[in-house]
Amino acid sequence: MTVDGALLLDVDGLTVEFNGPNGWVRAVEDVSFQVHAGEIVGLVGESGSGKTVTSLGVLGLTRAQGGRMPHGRVVFEGTDLVTLDDKALNRIRGRRIGMVFQQPIRSLNPAFTIGEQIAETIRHHEGISRSDAWARTVTLLDKVHIPEPAKRARQFPHEFSGGMCQRAMIAMALSCSPSLLIADEPTTALDVTVQAVVLDLMREIQAETGVAILFISHDLGVIADMADTVAVMYAGQVVERASVEELFISPRHPYTAGLMAAVPRVGQGRQLVAIEGNVPDPGNYPTGCRFHNRCEHAVAMRCDTDLIPLLPAGEAHDSRCVRTSELMLEGVVVA
Amino acid sequence: MSLLEAKHLTKRFAVKRNLFGRVTEWFTAVDDVSFTVEQGETLALVGESGAGKSTTGRMALRLIEPDMGEVRFEGEDLLALDGPAMRKRRQDMQMIFQDPFSSLAPHRTIGEAVAEPLLVHFGMGSKERLAIAAGLLDRVGLSAAVRERYPSELSGGQLQRVAIARALTLEPKLIVCDEPVAALDVSVRAQVLNLMHDLQAERKLAYLFVSHDLALVEVIADRVAVMSHGRIVEEGPSAELFRSPKTEYTAELLSAVPRPVPRSLRAPATTLG
């Protein structure tokens, strides 16, 4: 779909730190991206890239885990969420921004029925009667295609399959008609056929309600399937931003290109294209470009010394690579 | 003669028992499964969670005792072997798991962990053992410094290399790999798979590769057996099975795999079958 909606979420220079045994560790640094109304923005990266921390940081949920945000703004519907206290954030969490997590079964409280947990959200934010909230809960479960919703609402999470739990989570996240849905690896724990169904459901609901989605995944296939625009994260930073077509046809950052090449493809033979080395841990990031010691295009004195900003690499395309304009990188070959 | 030949493997687990401990309800995890693995080839067992592929992999090594069926390794009936004979046979067959950390003792150095099977099976001396371990660790691409480290100090990719080195100490003919790269990052996954592939070519190793990831299996396996609800629903050479799946289930599974091509750029879906 085309992006013509108004600016909904503007994350600008977001930095999140956690207190470790050796002082504050920067898990996420200078992360910037935007989400427009009705848009699906993909945030892609490997474990430790900071994508989950970023998504939690948007809602100030990193605080409960001992994190702090020394820099950056998270402007959502005109308000900078970083400046809000928990009480004010609680009026946005679950009401204006819904969230779905990676482990659907574990994300639901085992002691309460599915319906109770959804109705609780509605009643908490809208203060409507118990019976009205329940009626809406059943409607919501129906909307996410849970069969016999009135009966299923009275069941507990352990009576649901993983896919069904994720549908219920989606229903819960959308229960107060938010303008933004944050989905953190929503299908990673699901079987591939169930994943396909849940992704279809999310697309369907997006088209129906116009909710914007910040879609986080490590899986380039899923991102290609879902996103309108993509931000690629590596070692706590956004290293590339572009529309999904741009990104997959002509990536401008060696890490993005490496990631795409590492995806197994038919006809390439048994030898896969690997990125050498390991993903660095927060607190142990190399100086200069954080990818330079794994990068086949790295040049001494240019890539390993200075902090590199996001540089323009085309129309609405940015890359955190000093050699962006010199390199010819290969994207996913489009048949 | 095949290296490994499994015939009619069946495994049931008790779901419900009555007051006297008699089982009143069974769950059949693996239902009449037969396959062969030839020397030096990779057979992939794919399927969704609960399909019975892990149980099948373990039965092939007799880590789980089948309720029915037969496992032959180089023609020898494994299920007929007694304790000592089976232990001796185990040298030829090893296993690596999805989570290498949990299969390594936390207080033992990497070098000792890799050398341990040599002590258990041959009672080899410490010096000799560690020398072999060092050679293997070097072969899987780990630096000498890693030998003195402990499992908690290594990354997931490094640990999986350690697990591979350890599996190689006894020079096995078959390695059952249960989702060996499922927990690894995409960029590291390719390294480990390439290593496994090189070792296979070098040592004529056979892999029984258990995985849920079809995109991966398509690339690395010679032959593929698709499992669903405890049964093999389709089996064949990898290229052929992926090009023209014969069952609806396989076709559905294949079409569900997300391909890294943006939706707007995709060619209209080609018909499968």
Place this chain on the structure above:
Amino acid sequence: MLKLVGRRLAWAPLILLMISFFVFTLVDLAPVDPAVAMAGNNPDPALIAQLRHDFHLSDPLPVRYVRWLGHALHGDLGNSYFTRQPVGRSVLDMLPINLSMMLVAVVMILVGGVLLGVLGALRPGKILDRLVTAGGSVAVAVPPFWLGLLMVLYLSVFHQVFPAIGYVKFSTSPWEWLKHLLMPGFALSTLPIATVALQLKGSLTETLGRDYILTARAKGLASKTIIFKHALRNAAIPVLTVFGLQVAYIIGGSVIIEQVFGIPGLGSYLITAAQAGDINPILGVVVLSTMVVILMNAAVDIAYGFLNPKLRA
């Protein structure tokens, strides 16, 4: 769930049978001859022989036990050799005293244990957490009778805050009833409070790290709701077992605490009887406490089902 409770309760008669027989044998082995005790200070051998005959004390143990059992099954727990009062009546008269003490102690355990456990779990590793851990470790080591004596000394003798001894019926004056029970209740519940608080702190800390707590935060719920509704209910499950054991501990501990605070409950009755080898009161108290413990366990089982829907099926 109810099937489970039913199955547990079905064992109750057998448990009661075994315990009563065990206690019967134990008392018989004790070097106290009730006939001698009954005969007074200058026992006449003839009187002793007469008493032995009257009370069938010379019969073999199994015969005596079966006789007791036969009466007990008809609701007659026999009389005390000394007071000649029927045991059943005496025990039922005193039961409210002990239930009152138990009630006060259980309320203290629940309130104190939950409060301290929650406070300790709020910020792991911080000062409150350490205080609860340290305080709990000390409290677990404090003997209840010593604590009771200290309280009597400071709160009754030095400062007349609470009455030192005795018991007032609830129907006479609820306020006095409570005042008389606060100190014994606290002495009894210190160790259980500490045990429950430490267990709950651990369990709650773990629960607060669960995924569904993050979900609850992302829903915009207030911390209070998250802790007391979403976390506590799950964290309480492993603590229940400990709580059930603590209730059994209170029943045992009250025997000594009654002595310290001069409360005329079952404990005092039991001690008097035990010193004289007066078997019927001993058995009466034991049978009654066993039944209370069995019922408490059933209540714990039901609570499990309430907290954990997986067990309800």
